[in-house]
Amino acid sequence: MGVDDDILGLATLGIHDLLRFEKNPSVDDFTEVVRKILDGYGLRNAVYYCPTFRSRAMDDPFLVVTYQPEWVSHYIRSNYAAVDPVVNIGARSLLPVDWSRFDRSNRKVVKLFNESREAGVGAQGLTIPIRGAENGMWALFSVTSNDSDVEWARHRRQIVADLVLIGHFVHQKAFELHTSGEVVDLNAITRRETEALAWTAEGKAIADIATLMHISAETVKAHLDSARFKLGALNRVHAVAKAIRNGIIS
Amino acid sequence: MLMQVEGYQRAEHEDIFDKMFRQRKLIFHDQKQWDVKLVDDEYEIDEYDRDDTCYLISFDRRGELVGSLRMISTAMPHMMSGPFKKMFPDIGFRSPLIWEVTRFVVLGDQSVQPNRVSTAACELLLGACQFGLRNGIRHMTSVYEPGMLRLYRRCGLPNPELARHRTERHGSVSVGLWEVSEALEASILAATSLGGFSADDRQTPRAA
Numbered sequence: 001m002g003v004d005d006d007i008l009g010l011a012t013l014g015i016h017d018l019l020r021f022e023k024n025p026s027v028d029d030f031t032e033v034v035r036k037i038l039d040g041y042g043l044r045n046a047v048y049y050c051p052t053f054r055s056r057a058m059d060d061p062f063l064v065v066t067y068q069p070e071w072v073s074h075y076i077r078s079n080y081a082a083v084d085p086v087v088n089i090g091a092r093s094l095l096p097v098d099w100s101r102f103d104r105s106n107r108k109v110v111k112l113f114n115e116s117r118e119a120g121v122g123a124q125g126l127t128i129p130i131r132g133a134e135n136g137m138w139a140l141f142s143v144t145s146n147d148s149d150v151e152w153a154r155h156r157r158q159i160v161a162d163l164v165l166i167g168h169f170v171h172q173k174a175f176e177l178h179t180s181g182e183v184v185d186l187n188a189i190t191r192r193e194t195e196a197l198a199w200t201a202e203g204k205a206i207a208d209i210a211t212l213m214h215i216s217a218e219t220v221k222a223h224l225d226s227a228r229f230k231l232g233a234l235n236r237v238h239a240v241a242k243a244i245r246n247g248i249i250s
Numbered sequence: 251m252l253m254q255v256e257g258y259q260r261a262e263h264e265d266i267f268d269k270m271f272r273q274r275k276l277i278f279h280d281q282k283q284w285d286v287k288l289v290d291d292e293y294e295i296d297e298y299d300r301d302d303t304c305y306l307i308s309f310d311r312r313g314e315l316v317g318s319l320r321m322i323s324t325a326m327p328h329m330m331s332g333p334f335k336k337m338f339p340d341i342g343f344r345s346p347l348i349w350e351v352t353r354f355v356v357l358g359d360q361s362v363q364p365n366r367v368s369t370a371a372c373e374l375l376l377g378a379c380q381f382g383l384r385n386g387i388r389h390m391t392s393v394y395e396p397g398m399l400r401l402y403r404r405c406g407l408p409n410p411e412l413a414r415h416r417t418e419r420h421g422s423v424s425v426g427l428w429e430v431s432e433a434l435e436a437s438i439l440a441a442t443s444l445g446g447f448s449a450d451d452r453q454t455p456r457a458a
Contacts, residue, residue, distance in 0.1 A: 092258040094302040094323060095385050130346075131302060131326060160386035164346050168325070190342045218429040219412060222348055222389045229325060229345040 007162050007235045012040040015237050025173060030064040037166055038066065041159055043143045044122035048170045049087075050139035053178040062174055071119035083108045090129040090140040096160055099125035100149075124152040126160070128167035133175055141167030165234065172232040185230045186246060193227040196220050198249040201240045251309045252377045258301040269315045270307055271295050277355050284420070298322055298329060298352070306377045308370035310359055317356035317370035319378060324348045324391070330425065334393055337415040338425050343391055351378055351392040364443045365404045372442035375405045379438055382430030390428045395421065406441030407434070 013036045021033050034046050051061040058081055065072055081087050085102040104110050117123065122144025130139040143163060147155055192213070199209040210217040224236055231246070233239035243249045253266070260267045271293035278284045278294050289295045298320070308317040322328045325346040330338065343350075354374065361369035382390060392410070394402075399409065410426025417423060428434065439445060 092301060093256055094326075095256070095304065131323075157383070160384075161347055161388055162386075164386040168346050185344075188342060188344060190340055192340055193342075215412075218389065219427055221429075222343060222345075222391075222427055225345040225347050225388065226324075226343045 007165060008041070008159065010037070010040055010235055012036045015241055018234060018238050019241060022173065025177065027064060030170070030173070031066060034064055034170065035066055038143065041162070043145050045144045046142065048139065048141050048167070048174065050171065050174055052137045052139065053175070055178070062178070064170065064174070067121055068119060071116065071121065074115070074119070080112050084112060085109055086125070086127050086140065086142060090127050091138055094129050094131060096126055096128050096164065098156065099127070122146055124156075126156055126163065128164050130167055130171045133172070137175075139171050139174070141170060168229065169232070169234045176232075184232050184242065184246060186248065188230045189227055189248060190223075193223045193230075194248055196223040197227050197240055197243045200224065200236055201244065201249055252373050253307045253309065254377070254381065255305050255307065256301070257299060257303040257305075266307060266315065268293065270305065270318045273315065273318065273357055274353055274355055277357060278353070298327070298332075302326060304381070306374055306381065308356070308359070308373050310361060310370070314358065316359035317368075317374055318353070319351055319355070319374050320353040321378065321381065322350050322352070324350055329393065330391065334425070337417075337423070338413050341413060341425055347386065347388040349382065349387050349390055351390050354392070365441055367401055367404050367442065371401060372405055372438075372444055375402075375407065376435070376438045376442060376444055379430055379435050383432065383435060387430050390430060391425065393423055393425050395423055404441065406437035
């Protein structure tokens, strides 16, 4: 495999863990995988929230949480989803949103954030909104941290792209759980993406693949990013493994 | 001054959206005579102007709207996966880390930077890069006409060309790809002399 993989804190989660996880995961398996990812990034907690799968609703979402169960039941009992700005903005926007940006002039919102802090949710938070794979489907992936404001400003910028990927990966797996079949979109993978995957499988580094394909290193990365998403994979190693398993490359 | 808005905020900023869509009509329908859809004969709006679409809008010193551009995640339906698909069959990016820039417009800006490009165009290109840095976007892709290359170069952007297509009516068009990085931000800042801002200073400004 190429050494210049693109997604940082995954030392805690190997390819075998990932492939095992993908086989009919339970909610506990989701929690375990998310917990391992958090450890790799030095993050405190995470929650994946999807109220829009078939048979789910705002008050009965598909949930993967690493918070204390007491906080989750308190949140649900207090109907906090109705006032939570994370849910309110995340359901409309597609952009990652830092919790420090929420308007705290609403007393209910202040109460919610104070209580969540006391419950050990984490001092900082970032939410990644997710759309698709079907019309009207949305989900939220949030992570928290106990970084100071200064540390967090830097840390967030380093990890936001990875968190976007991780959020979409969790969502793709959760979607598969609620439908029959996989989200892998084999027809959408282009000739150039297949080529870039094949060279990655040969162990070539990005710079070498660029030379071999007569394109820039940046274009190679974009083709691999794109192939990864279409394959429902988390990192390049995983994308190659899934491409081989699906017979796209040999 | 640059402002970032999302499609779902249209009701909140109705005037600004109306002005932007009117300006797009002037450029893309009246001047360039592209085959674009009009709403009420007055606004250029298509199916990619959705709730999840993001816009950067540039205002001059008097507060007049002098330019805009549109950004869509390629994980969602976008122009390269729609009307441009036939032109570029080998390119089909789909990733939440790759966003598409379309409808880049500058009109009526009297202010020019030392690189002889309008302040609005410089601000919009810098803004797109900083938008990417803030939001975890690794690449921006765009379909552009050859005339844009000189503008990109003067603004410190590398030649982005991935593929070219010859059209019957409008000459050739190209699809390009830029890496969003702090190095690119520094390059645009240096080329445009737009000093003083970093990406984090520009968190969703309110309406002017």
